[in-house]
Amino acid sequence: xxxxxxxxxxxxxxxxxxxxxxxxxxxxxxxxxxxxxxxxxxxxxxxxxxxxxxxxxxxxxxxxxxxxxxxxxxxxxxxxxxxxxxxxxxxxxxxxxxxxxxxxxxxxxxxxxxxxxxxxxxxxxxxxxxxxxxxxxxxxxxxxxxxxxxxxxxxxxxxxxxxxxxxxxxxxxxxxxxxxxxxxxxxxxxxxxxxxxxxxxxxxxxxxxxxxxxxxxxxxxxxxxxxxxxxxxxxxxxxxxxxxxxxxxxxxxxxxxxxxxxxxxxxxxxxxxxxxxxxxxxxxxxxxxxxxxxxxxxxxxxxxxxxxxxxxxxxxxxxxxxxxxxxxxxxxxxxxxxxxxxxxxxxxxxxxxxxxxxxxxxxxxxxxxxxxxxxxxxxxxxxxxxxxxxxxxxxxxxxxxxxxxxxxxxxxxxxxxxxxxxxxxxxxxxxxxxxxxxxxxxxxxxxxxxxxxxxxxxxxxxxxxxxxxxxxxxxxxxxxxxxxxxxxxxxxxxxxxxxxxxxxxxxxxxxxxxxxxxxxxxxxxxxxxxxxxxxxxxxxxxxxxxxxxxxxxx
Numbered sequence: 001x002x003x004x005x006x007x008x009x010x011x012x013x014x015x016x017x018x019x020x021x022x023x024x025x026x027x028x029x030x031x032x033x034x035x036x037x038x039x040x041x042x043x044x045x046x047x048x049x050x051x052x053x054x055x056x057x058x059x060x061x062x063x064x065x066x067x068x069x070x071x072x073x074x075x076x077x078x079x080x081x082x083x084x085x086x087x088x089x090x091x092x093x094x095x096x097x098x099x100x101x102x103x104x105x106x107x108x109x110x111x112x113x114x115x116x117x118x119x120x121x122x123x124x125x126x127x128x129x130x131x132x133x134x135x136x137x138x139x140x141x142x143x144x145x146x147x148x149x150x151x152x153x154x155x156x157x158x159x160x161x162x163x164x165x166x167x168x169x170x171x172x173x174x175x176x177x178x179x180x181x182x183x184x185x186x187x188x189x190x191x192x193x194x195x196x197x198x199x200x201x202x203x204x205x206x207x208x209x210x211x212x213x214x215x216x217x218x219x220x221x222x223x224x225x226x227x228x229x230x231x232x233x234x235x236x237x238x239x240x241x242x243x244x245x246x247x248x249x250x251x252x253x254x255x256x257x258x259x260x261x262x263x264x265x266x267x268x269x270x271x272x273x274x275x276x277x278x279x280x281x282x283x284x285x286x287x288x289x290x291x292x293x294x295x296x297x298x299x300x301x302x303x304x305x306x307x308x309x310x311x312x313x314x315x316x317x318x319x320x321x322x323x324x325x326x327x328x329x330x331x332x333x334x335x336x337x338x339x340x341x342x343x344x345x346x347x348x349x350x351x352x353x354x355x356x357x358x359x360x361x362x363x364x365x366x367x368x369x370x371x372x373x374x375x376x377x378x379x380x381x382x383x384x385x386x387x388x389x390x391x392x393x394x395x396x397x398x399x400x401x402x403x404x405x406x407x408x409x410x411x412x413x414x415x416x417x418x419x420x421x422x423x424x425x426x427x428x429x430x431x432x433x434x435x436x437x438x439x440x441x442x443x444x445x446x447x448x449x450x451x452x453x454x455x456x457x458x459x460x461x462x463x464x465x466x467x468x469x470x471x472x473x474x475x476x477x478x479x480x481x482x483x484x485x486x487x488x489x490x491x492x493x494x495x496x497x498x499x500x501x502x503x504x505x506x507x508x509x510x511x512x513x514x515x516x517x518x519x520x521x522x523x524x525x526x527x528x529x530x531x532x533x534x535x536x537x538x539x540x541x542x543x544x545x546x547x548x549x550x551x552x553x554x
Contacts, residue, residue, distance in 0.1 A: 001291050002161060002291065002293060003237070004287070005292035005293075006288070006292065007240060009288035010241035010242070010244045011245060012287075013151060013285070014245020014249055015248045015252050015277050016120060017245070018252075018387065018390075019273060019387070020273070023383065023384065026370055027369065027373060027380065028267065028274060029076055029077035029136060029137070030073050033062075035048050036064055036128065037062045038063060038064075039061070040061050040062075043063065064076060071511065074373075075510050077370070078370070078503040081144070081366065083137075085148070087141060087145050088492070091145050092148060092492045093489060095153075095325075095485075096489040097331060099152065099153045100482070100486055105156060105157075108149070109153035110150075112150035112153070113281065113282070116144075117279070117281035118278065119143035119146060120143045120275060120278025121282070127267070128267045155472055158237065158472065158476050160484070162234040162476065167229055168230050168233045171230070174222050178221075227540070227543070231473075232402070232406070234412075234473040235469060237473075238470070238472050238476075242395075246391035246394045246395045247391075247395055248284070250392055250395075252277060253391075260384055265379060269380070331486065344549060345545070347479070349533060349537045350534070350537050352533050354491065354530075355495075355530075356529050357467075357527065358494070358495040359501060359526055360423075360427075360502070360523050361467065362502060363503055363523060363526075364523055366503060368456075369383060369387075370510075370516060371430075371447075375516060375517065378453065389454065389458055389461060393461030396462060397462040397463060397465040398466050398468070401419075412474040415466070416467070416470050416471065417534060419466055419467040420534065421531070423467065424527040427527070428520075429446065429447060430520035431517075431524065433448050434446070447517075475491055477542070478537075478546050479546055480549040481546070481547065505519070506519040506522065
């Protein structure tokens with residue numbers, strides 16, 4: 001029941017990413033700016049009356065005035081996205097303590113889902129010809145913040161869902177039997193094995209503070225099997241979520257293709273696509289509202305919950321919104337102290353790699369769409385087709401790599417490294433477009449033709465779908481028990497803080513050079529810097545350190 005609820009929200013919310021955030025929203029914001037912009041150098045001729053294929057030089061670009069500054073219309077959506085992810089980071093920090101209270105996690109998820117979906121739907125009521133067209137940026141900010149905050153709450157369910165999956169429960173039973181035969185510690189008749197499950201039914205008194213897993217050199221065969229089964233279950237459930245979300249995105253893309261094609265990519269058709277993603281998001285959040293564990297007494301046996309308060313935390317009946325937000329910021333300060341980083345050094349090493357990778361991967365998606373529109377002059381219908389190809393292959397990739405992992409006994413870390421290397425070849429290929437051999441009207445290669453964009457969409461989608469599922473699954477193995485929302489909040493902050501940098505730098509590159517292709521060099525460096533950091537993560541030690549970690553205020 002919980003798994004169905006979790007997958008239903010992935011089915012609902014991921015549509016906003018597939019349809020709007022990575023495809024229609026950047027195009028729509030650029031089109032809003034273009035409809036209100038002027039052509040350089042005189043800034044007197046409206047872009048809407050000029051040729052749609054403006055030359056990629058500083059003397060033919062379209063610019064729009066925002067406040068006192070004139071900016072490239074291609075950069076407008078990048079700047080809006082940068083601001084939105086900064087606001088998203090502030091939001092997920094503030095909600096961390098509340099989302100770790102099991103009875104408040106679901107209300108938070110649904111509240112932010114409502115904010116995000118309604119903001120997307122409001123695009124239907126805002127034409128680009130309106131004098132308040134700049135409100136499109138506000139709606140984009142709210143929808144992105146709503147999505148990011150709700151997904152933090154959703155991801156916090158992942159570790160407990162994996163621990164409660166049938167194969168993990170069987171492995172736990174085997175480990176319990178082996179532990180009992182070897183004279184393992186018991187407390188009140190309960191074997192001390194699984195203290196961190198949010199939905200575990202044993203009373204708190206039956207759980208000791210010993211970590212679930214022994215030190216790497218002390219691991220028994222049963223413990224190693226449990227570790228492996230839990231790791232694969234986490235990646236399997238995460239992959240199902242990605243496949244479910246991408247499947248929903250493809251369905252809505254096919255629906256959106258009709259009006260966008262019939263209306264020749266008009267601004268209204270783009271607004272309609274974004275509005276439809278908001279309607280879908282809201283409608284399919286209803287099953288999640290029904291199936292995910294609801295609010296109620298923390299000790300409710302209906303939900304089989306276990307919530308262990310932080311040392312010094314206020315009881316549920318005592319806390320206020322202001323105090324919890326203040327506590328969350330204080331807690332973040334403690335988490336980022338050097339002493340805490342040393343205690344969880346492998347978790348933070350992964351976060352450092354994630355900072356670089358999430359920036360590179362996210363910026364590739366937004367840059368590629370803008371590159372296709374502004375440099376390769378691709379029509380909206382072609383961009384929609386690319387938007388459909390990418391998640392379709394994402395579904396295939398998210399299902400194929402777990403099968404490859406089982407076949408070759410790869411660890412989650414090894415799969416991640418393979419995927420990172422695969423994706424890094426895309427911007428490297430784009431850099432080849434500067435070579436003379438790939439330039440000219442009849443040239444092919446170096447991402448200089450529209451056909452190459454379709455080929456790279458297939459390649460990128462296959463790798464990116466798997467990367468998304470393995471990135472969060474691998475992180476789940478390194479989390480302190482009972483603090484999933486806080487640490488997934490930090491995961492999101494790391495993602496969004498890096499994403500704030502990436503699009504901003506790409507926007508500056510586009511503004512200063514007039515050629516967005518130069519951004520590919522930045523992306524290659526960003527992705528490759530993460531590889532040695534990722535390889536330095538010791539999974540077993542990181543898992544053990546997380547199991548032993550206990551937060552203290554002092």
